[in-house]
Amino acid sequence: MKNSEQQRLFNHYNPLEDRLGTDFFDALPKKPGIYKMYGRDGMLLYVGKAKNLRNRLFTYRRAKVGKSSRKTIRLIRMVHDIQYELCKNEKQALLRENKLIRQKQPEFNHAKKSPETYYFIHVKQEENYWTFKLNMRQYSEKEWHTYGAFKGHVVVRKALGALFRLLYIAEHKVDSAHHLPSILLKNLTPMNYSLNVSDEHIISTALLEKLFIGSSDELFEIMLSHFREQELLDKYIGKLLLEDFEALKRFYENCSQRNHQIVQHLDLDTHIIPQQKLDDYLIEMALD
Incomplete structure (x- = not known):
């Protein structure tokens, strides 16, 4: 042979x-x-x-x-x-x-293998500043508002980077990507970021919380209306804005809104979902 x-x-x-x-x-x-x-x-x-x-x-x-x-x-x-x-x-x-x-931890299993890598988003409001931190540990400090855990490395990091750019553009009335800080133009979202926020900013902390909790996407419509009024969607930067809205919408639908549905369906007493519980809760909700 x-x-x-x-x-x-x-x-x-x-x-x-x-x-x-x-x-x-x-x-x-x-x-x-x-x-x-x-x-x-x-x-x-x-x-x-x-x-x-x-x-x-x-x-x-x-x-x-x-x-x-x-x-x-x-x-x-x-x-x-x-x-x-x-x-x-x-x-x-x-x-x-x-x-x-x-x-x-079997060699050939990849999904669901490392729930400790699911993200938490932390937000702290100070005078004229919002500080964001993205990590895989839940904070216990009272001054930080914690959201998550969120599953999906790419979805979460792209969405947070998109949110930083949208908030910065709205606050500083930027009409060109060239005027954005270099840290907001990198492929990897900064794990820590502080944004200067004036009293006239179009987005409130309440709207941010609803976005991260997954109870409302009202923030999208307010920001879109603002950028239309500024006629930014018709400029070159409009492409970046729409791409960022899509990334943020993907996060809302696949992460925060899904978490909110879990909390409601299982009648949980907090919006914070432990990393080790998230996959099990998704199963329970899908098959009940």
Whole structure:
């Protein structure tokens, strides 16, 4: 047999049935649960959930090169044992999956693995200044107003950078991006930023709080109306303004408004959601 043909056969070989046996697959239940995949040395490689364990694990049994992702093929070739646990329903399976991923940190799981990296936004109002801090730790100091936790590194950081620019432009009546501070033009949002705010600023702290809590997007309409009156949307800077509004809207819909819905749906007594609870709360809200 030629080397090229041997390589082709090897590439299309799925070892799961040989390693686990046909009896394993024949006995799989058509019930919800979680499954754990282990390597040759007993290391936990992956944790998954399924509404129907039999159907889900059969997709791994049938996986082939060219029809499945490289990650899946690589995982299958490393798996030497699969164990599963039955759960009462899909919701319980998702919650159990979340817990195991956080506890065991399997190599092939990426999502939900590091909830401690979900962001909190902190705001402090001082005389003529608003100070913003973005980090992964909840402040206990009373002078800081805390919002979050928010999931989504790119969404959160882009939105906060957009908000800083919009507030600065409104406060300083900027009509060109060239007049913005260089720190507000960088790709990465500053983790700490203080904005000078006059008594005539169009945005109040109450509107900011509603935005971060997710109870109202009134801030968007007020700022849009202001920029229309200033005829900024028709200038070159208008493109930047609209892009920033889109980034902020994405954050509102996917982060703060979603958190507000969780608080209302689960009747929580605070708008601050612990990092370790956020994924579980999302599951509970989606499946209730």
